[in-house]
Amino acid sequence: MDKKTKLTAILATGVVIFVAFSGCIGGEKEEKAELQIVHWWTAGGEKEAINALFSMYRDKYPNIGINEEPISGGAGADMKAVMKTQIFAGNPPSTFQVHIGYELKPYYDGDALEDITWLWEQEGWGDNFPADLQEMAQFDDEYYAVPVGIHRGNLVWYNMEIFKEHNLKLPTTFDELLSVCESLKNEGITPLAVGTLNKWPGAHLFEVILMSVGADFYSDFISGKVNINDPRFDEALNRYADLFEYINSNHAALTWDQACGEVLSGDAAMTLMGDWAKGYFDTRGWRYGVNYSIFEFPETRGVFDVICDSFCLPKNAPSRDAAIKWLQLIGSIKGQNKFNPIKGSIPPRIDAPTDEYDDLAKATIADFRVCTLVPSIAHGSATPESFVTKFNDYMDNYITYGDKTAVKSGIQKAIENELLPYM
Amino acid sequence: MARTEKIVPFLFVLPSIILVGIFVYGAIGWNFIISLTAWDGLKPNYDFVGLDNYVRLFRDEIFINALKNNIVLILFLILGVTLVGLILAILLDQNVKGENCFRTVYLFPMAITFVVTATIWVWMYNPTSGVFNSILDALHLGSLKSGWITDPDIALYCIILALIWQFSGYTMVVFLAGIRSVPVETVEAAKVDGAGPLQSYSKIIIPQLTPSILSIFTVMMIYALKAFDFIWVAGKGGPGGSTEILAILMYKTAFLDSHFAYSAAIATILFLMAIAIVLPYLWITRKKI
Amino acid sequence: MKKKLDVKRVVLYLILLLFLIFYIIPVYTTLTTSLKDLGEVATSSPIKLPHKIYLGAYRDAAAELKRPFLNSLAFAIPATFISCVLGSINGYIFSKYKFKGSELIFLLFLIGIFLPYQSILIPLFEIISSLGLYDTFWALILTHSAYGIPITTLLFRNYYDQIPNELIEAGKVDGYGISGIYSKIILPLSGPAFAMTIIFQFTNVWNDYLFGLVLTMSANVRPMTVALANLKGSFAAAWNIQMAGALLVTLPTILLFIFLGKYFVRGLLAGSVKG
Numbered sequence: 001m002d003k004k005t006k007l008t009a010i011l012a013t014g015v016v017i018f019v020a021f022s023g024c025i026g027g028e029k030e031e032k033a034e035l036q037i038v039h040w041w042t043a044g045g046e047k048e049a050i051n052a053l054f055s056m057y058r059d060k061y062p063n064i065g066i067n068e069e070p071i072s073g074g075a076g077a078d079m080k081a082v083m084k085t086q087i088f089a090g091n092p093p094s095t096f097q098v099h100i101g102y103e104l105k106p107y108y109d110g111d112a113l114e115d116i117t118w119l120w121e122q123e124g125w126g127d128n129f130p131a132d133l134q135e136m137a138q139f140d141d142e143y144y145a146v147p148v149g150i151h152r153g154n155l156v157w158y159n160m161e162i163f164k165e166h167n168l169k170l171p172t173t174f175d176e177l178l179s180v181c182e183s184l185k186n187e188g189i190t191p192l193a194v195g196t197l198n199k200w201p202g203a204h205l206f207e208v209i210l211m212s213v214g215a216d217f218y219s220d221f222i223s224g225k226v227n228i229n230d231p232r233f234d235e236a237l238n239r240y241a242d243l244f245e246y247i248n249s250n251h252a253a254l255t256w257d258q259a260c261g262e263v264l265s266g267d268a269a270m271t272l273m274g275d276w277a278k279g280y281f282d283t284r285g286w287r288y289g290v291n292y293s294i295f296e297f298p299e300t301r302g303v304f305d306v307i308c309d310s311f312c313l314p315k316n317a318p319s320r321d322a323a324i325k326w327l328q329l330i331g332s333i334k335g336q337n338k339f340n341p342i343k344g345s346i347p348p349r350i351d352a353p354t355d356e357y358d359d360l361a362k363a364t365i366a367d368f369r370v371c372t373l374v375p376s377i378a379h380g381s382a383t384p385e386s387f388v389t390k391f392n393d394y395m396d397n398y399i400t401y402g403d404k405t406a407v408k409s410g411i412q413k414a415i416e417n418e419l420l421p422y423m
Numbered sequence: 424m425a426r427t428e429k430i431v432p433f434l435f436v437l438p439s440i441i442l443v444g445i446f447v448y449g450a451i452g453w454n455f456i457i458s459l460t461a462w463d464g465l466k467p468n469y470d471f472v473g474l475d476n477y478v479r480l481f482r483d484e485i486f487i488n489a490l491k492n493n494i495v496l497i498l499f500l501i502l503g504v505t506l507v508g509l510i511l512a513i514l515l516d517q518n519v520k521g522e523n524c525f526r527t528v529y530l531f532p533m534a535i536t537f538v539v540t541a542t543i544w545v546w547m548y549n550p551t552s553g554v555f556n557s558i559l560d561a562l563h564l565g566s567l568k569s570g571w572i573t574d575p576d577i578a579l580y581c582i583i584l585a586l587i588w589q590f591s592g593y594t595m596v597v598f599l600a601g602i603r604s605v606p607v608e609t610v611e612a613a614k615v616d617g618a619g620p621l622q623s624y625s626k627i628i629i630p631q632l633t634p635s636i637l638s639i640f641t642v643m644m645i646y647a648l649k650a651f652d653f654i655w656v657a658g659k660g661g662p663g664g665s666t667e668i669l670a671i672l673m674y675k676t677a678f679l680d681s682h683f684a685y686s687a688a689i690a691t692i693l694f695l696m697a698i699a700i701v702l703p704y705l706w707i708t709r710k711k712i
Numbered sequence: 713m714k715k716k717l718d719v720k721r722v723v724l725y726l727i728l729l730l731f732l733i734f735y736i737i738p739v740y741t742t743l744t745t746s747l748k749d750l751g752e753v754a755t756s757s758p759i760k761l762p763h764k765i766y767l768g769a770y771r772d773a774a775a776e777l778k779r780p781f782l783n784s785l786a787f788a789i790p791a792t793f794i795s796c797v798l799g800s801i802n803g804y805i806f807s808k809y810k811f812k813g814s815e816l817i818f819l820l821f822l823i824g825i826f827l828p829y830q831s832i833l834i835p836l837f838e839i840i841s842s843l844g845l846y847d848t849f850w851a852l853i854l855t856h857s858a859y860g861i862p863i864t865t866l867l868f869r870n871y872y873d874q875i876p877n878e879l880i881e882a883g884k885v886d887g888y889g890i891s892g893i894y895s896k897i898i899l900p901l902s903g904p905a906f907a908m909t910i911i912f913q914f915t916n917v918w919n920d921y922l923f924g925l926v927l928t929m930s931a932n933v934r935p936m937t938v939a940l941a942n943l944k945g946s947f948a949a950a951w952n953i954q955m956a957g958a959l960l961v962t963l964p965t966i967l968l969f970i971f972l973g974k975y976f977v978r979g980l981l982a983g984s985v986k987g
Contacts, residue, residue, distance in 0.1 A: 069929070069930055069931065071929070071942070072942060072945050078942070078945055080679075081678055081679050082929045084465065084678065084679075084681060085678060085837070085846075085926065085929070086846070086847070086929055087465060088465050088837075088841065089837070089840070089841035089846035089847070090841055090844075090846070091841070091846050091847060106464060106465055106681055107465065109464045109465065109466065110464055110465025110466045111465075111466055112465060197573065199661065250550060250551075250570070252570060252573040252574070252575075252662055253549075253550045253551065253570055253573045255949070257949075258949070385679070385680065386679075386680040386681075386682065389675075389679065389680060393663070393664060396661070396662065396663050397663050397664075400575055400662065400663050401575075401663075418680075429811050429812070431889075431890055432805045432809035432811050432814070432890060433811055433814075435801055435802075435804075435805050435890065436801070436802050436805050436806070436814075436817070438798065439798050439801075439802050439821075439861050439865070440817060442798075442857070442858040442861060443820070443821060443824055443858065443861055443862065445839070445858075446832065446836065446839075446855070446858035446859060447823075447824045447827060447832065447858075447859075447862075448820070449835070450831075450832035450835040450836055450839070451827075451831055451832060451835075453835040453838075454831055454832060454833075454834055454835050457834060457835070511731060514724060514727060514728055515728075517724055519724070519725075519728065525728055525732065527970075527973065528732055528735050528736065529731065529732075529735055530969075530973075530977070531735075531966065531969055531970075532735065533969075533976075533980070534915060534962075534965045534966055534968070534969035534976065535919075535962045535965065535966070536918070536919030536920075536921070536937055536961065536962060536965065537919065537921065538919075538921050538937045538938075538940050538941055538961070539937075539940065539958045539959075539961050539962045540738075542940065542941075542944055542954055542955070542957070542958045543738045543739075543741075543742050543955070543958055544738065545944075546741070546742070546745065546758075546951050546954065546955060547737075547738060547741060547758075549951075552753065552754060552757075552758065552951070553758065554737065554738075554741045554757075554758045554759065557757040557758055557759060558759065560757070561757065561759070588734070588735065588738065592735075593980060596977055596980060596981065597980075597981065600981055641826075645826045645828070648828045649828040649829060649830070651829075651830070651921075651922050652920075652921040652922060652937075655921075655941075656921070656941050656944065669830070670828065670830050673830045673833070674830070674833070674922075677833070677834055678926065683834055686834065687834055689830075690828075690830045690831045690832075690833065690834070691831065693828045693830050693831055694827070694828060694831035697826055697827065697828050697831070698823075700826075701823060701826040702823075705819070705822060705823070
C-alpha cells in the first residue's frame with residue numbers, strides 16, 4: 001500500500017502543480033474591453049512613435065486597456081508569418097499593422113477582414129487622402145485599411161563631404177549617375193553601398209531602377225502586363241548590372257543599416273534606401289543638409305515610391321469598438337501628426353499642417369502631394385506576397401551571380417505563377 | 424478470465440494508440456489528402472485536383488534545388504559525423520588518461536538546442552568580426568578570409584560543419600559502445616595471429632560495428648530530412664536559396680506563401696523519403712533478433 | 713621500443729587536444745562575446761578576453777528571456793511527465809503482456825519516432841486550432857506528449873525486456889493483476905529507466921523550435937527557443953546580447969547534461985539501437 005500511496009501522491013502533486021501553472025500563467029485572453037494590437041515597431045524611433053499614439057489613446061479612452069504584441073524581426077516578415085497563422089487559427093487580434101495594398105490581400109481573400117467603407121464615409125476621409133493612396137486601401141471598391149504613415153522609397157542618401165571634396169554634381173540621369181560612380185571608384189571610395197543580407201534591399205534597389213526606366217513601365221510591370229522580353233525590362237536589368245561594379249563587394253554580409261553605416265563612415269558615398277534611413281543618420285549625430293542629404297534616384301523625378309503603414313479591422317475582432325476607435329485615431333490629423341514626426345515618416349493626409357516636421361520631411365510631404373504615387377514591390381504593396389518572395393530571391397540571385405537569363409526566366413515564371421493568378 | 428487477459432492490456436495502451444493514431448497516422452493521411460486539393464490561401468479549399476501538385480513540384484526548379492541541397496546535406500553530414508565519430512571513438516579506446524573528460528567535451532553539443540547552435544555559429548562565421556576570419560587574420564592568412572555562411576557557394580558546407588560539431592559526439596558514443604562490446608577474446612586472438620593495431624581495427628572491430636553504423640546512418644538521414652530549426656535560424660534558406668532544404672521549403676510554402684496544398688505535397692514527399700530509409704532499417708534490425 | 717610508444721601517445725593526445733579545441737571554441741567565443749560591451753565586440757577579436765567584464769548583455773537578454781523561460785517550463789514539465797508515464801505503461805505492456813497485434817502496433821509506434829514533423833505540420837495546426845488551443849500551453853503539451861510516446865515507449869520496452877519474466881510469473885502466482893504487478897514489481901525497478909527517459913525527453917521538448925514557432929505567438933506562451941530566435945531578429949547587430957541569450961537558453965539542458973549526463977548517454981544509446 002505504501003508504494004501505491006506514494007505513487008498516487010506524486011501523481012497528484014504533479015497534476016496540482018501543472019494545473020496551478022497553466023491556471024495562473026495561461027495564454028488566455030480576457031473578455032474586458034482591451035485593444036489587442038499586433039505590430040512590428042519594437043525599437044528606436046518607431047517604438048517611441050507608437051507609444052506616443054498609445055498615450056494619446058489612453059488619454060482619450062481611459063477605460064480601455066491596451067494589450068500590444070510587438071513582434072520584431074525582418075522588418076515585419078516574422079510578424080506577417082505569425083499574423084497569418086493567427087488569423088488562420090481563428091484567433092485575430094483587435095487590429096494589426098500591415099502595409100497597404102497587396103499585403104492585405106491574403107486576408108481579404110481569406111474572408112478575414114471587415115469592409116470599413118462605412119468608416120471612411122463616416123469620417124469623411126475620402127477628401128483627405130490622395131486618390132492613388134485610397135485605391136491601394138481598396139479591394140473591389142471597398143475600403144479595408146486606414147493609412148497612418150508614409151515613407152518614400154526612391155531616395156539616394158549621400159555623404160555631403162565626399163561630394164563636396166570631389167566636386168561632384170548630383171546626377172539627374174542614369175548616365176550621370178554612372179559617371180559619378182566612376183569618379184568615386186577612381187578615388188577609392190565605394191560609390192554605392194548596399195546591404196543584401198536580408199535580400200529585400202537589393203530588390204528595393206531594382207524596383208527603383210524599374211521606375212527610372214519609366215513610371216508607366218513600372219505600373220505595367222506590377223499589373224503583370226509586361227512580357228519578359230520587353231526591351232524595357234532588359235534595360236532595367238542592364239542598368240542594375242552596370243551598377244554592380246560600383247557596389248560594395250561585401251553586400252551579402254550587411255544589413256540595410258550597416259550599408260548606411262558605410263556612408264556614415266565615409267567608406268561609401270551613397271546608398272539607396274527608404275526615408276527611415278533618416279532615423280539612422282540622425283541618431284548618430286548627423287544632420288540633414290549638413291552631413292547628409294538626398295536626391296531622387298536619377299530619372300525618378302516626379303515619382304513617389306510609396307511604403308505605407310496602415311491598420312485594418314479583422315472579422316470577429318475582440319473588442320471591436322476599441323479597434324474602431326484606434327482606426328479613427330490614426331486616421332485623424334492629430335493622430336498622424338503625433339505619430340509621424342517621431343517616427344520620421346510623413347502623414348498620408350494631405351490636409352495635415354506641416355509645422356512640426358523637419359525640413360527633410362517637409363520636402364517629402366510637398367513631393368507626396370504632387371508626385372505620382374506608386375506602391376512598392378519589395379515592401380509588399382504592389383504585388384502579392386508570394387511574388388515578392390520570388391522577386392526578392394531572384395534579384396538576390398542576380399546581384400550574386402549576374403545571370404541575366406536565369407533572372408528573366410525566373411521572374412517570368414514568378415509572374416505566371418505568383419502574380420497573375422492572384423491579382 | 425482469458426478474454427479479460429487479452430482486452431485489459433490493450434486498454435492500457437489504448438490512450439497512446441489513440442494519440443499516436445491521430446497525431447501521427449491520421450495527420451499523415453490528412454496531409455496527403457490536402458496535397459491532392461487546390462487549397463491556396465487562408466480559406467481551406469478542398470477541390471480535388473489529383474496529382475497536379477506533385478507534377479508541378481517536379482517541374483519546379485526551386486523544389487529541385489531544395490532536393491539537391493537535401494541530398495548534399497545527407498551525404499556530407501553522414502560522412503562527416505561517421506568519420507569524426509569513428510576517429511574519436513578509436514582514439515578514446517586507447518586507454519586515454521582523462522577519457523571521461525574528453526568524452527564529456529565531445530558530447531556536450533548534443534545537449535544544446537539547434538537554435539543556440541545556429542546563433543553561435545552564425546556569429547562565428549560573421550565575415551567582419553567572427554572567430555574564423557579573426558583567427559585567419561591573427562595567423563596572417565587574411566587572404567583566406569571568406570564570406571562563409573553569407574557566400575552562396577559554401578554556405579551549405581558551413582552549415583554542415585556546424586552540424587558535424589553538434590552530432591559527432593553522438594556518433595562517437597555509439598561507436599565507442601560498439602567497439603567495447605567486441606569480446607576481448609576476439610581481439611586477443613587476432614593479436615596472437617599477428618595483427619597489428621591497424622589491422623585489428625579495420626578487419627575485426629569495424630566490421631562488428633555494422634549495427635552501429637546502420638543506426639547512425641538511419642538517425643542522421645532522418646535528421647537531415649527533418650532539419651529545420653538550425654537552417655531556419657541560421658538564415659532561412661539563404662543566401663540565394665543555397666541552404667534551402669525541403670523542410671525549409673515546406674514551411675515557407677505553407678506559412679509564408681499560404682500555398683497549403685502545394686506544401687502538403689512537399690511534406691508527403693518528405694514522408695516517403697523517410698519511410699524509404701526507415702523501413703529497410705527496421706527490417707534489417709528485426710532480423711537480427 | 714619505449715620511445716616509439718611515446719611518440720605515438722604524444723600524437724594521440726595532440727589529436728585529442730586539437731579536437732577538444734574544435735569543440736570548445738564556439739562556447740569560448742560565445743562566452744567572451746557575451747561579456748563584452750558592443751563597442752568592444754565590434755573592434756576586438758572574439759578570441760581575446762573582454763577588457764572589462766560587461767554584464768549589460770546578460771541583463772538585456774535575461775529581461776527578454778525571463779518569461780519565455782517560465783513558458784518553456786510550463787509545458788516541458790507536463791509534456792515530459794505525460795509522455796514518460798504513458799511510455800512506461802506502453803513499454804510494460806509491449807514487453808510483458810503481448811497480445812494479438814501488439815507487435816504490429818509497436819512497430820507502428822517505432823515508425824513514429826522517425827517521422828519528419830513537416831509531414832504532419834499542416835494537419836497538426838488544423839487540429840490545434842479547431843480545438844481552440846492555438847497559442848496556449850495545452851497546444852504544446854498535447855503535441856509533445858503525442859509525439860514523445862513512440863520514443864519513450866521504445867526506451868521503456870527495451871529496459872523492461874531485461875527484467876526476467878520469472879518476476880512477472882511470481883507476481884501472478886501471488887495473485888496480482890496487471891496493474892498490481894506494475895506497481896509492485898515493475899515500477900520499483902524503473903528508477904534508472906525513468907531517469908534516462910525523463911532527461912532524454914525533457915531535453916527534446918525543451919530544445920524544440922518548430923512546434924513552438926507554428927503553434928504559439930504571444931510572449932506569454934512562446935518557448936525560450938522561439939524567443940531566442942526573435943532576439944536574434946530584433947537585436948540583429950547586438951552580438952553580445954545574442955550570445956548571452958544563447959547561453960541562458962542552453963543552461964538548463966547543459967546543467968542536466970553535466971550532472972546527470974550518464975542517463976542522457978544511456979538514453980542516446982538505448983534509443984539508437986533497436987532492442
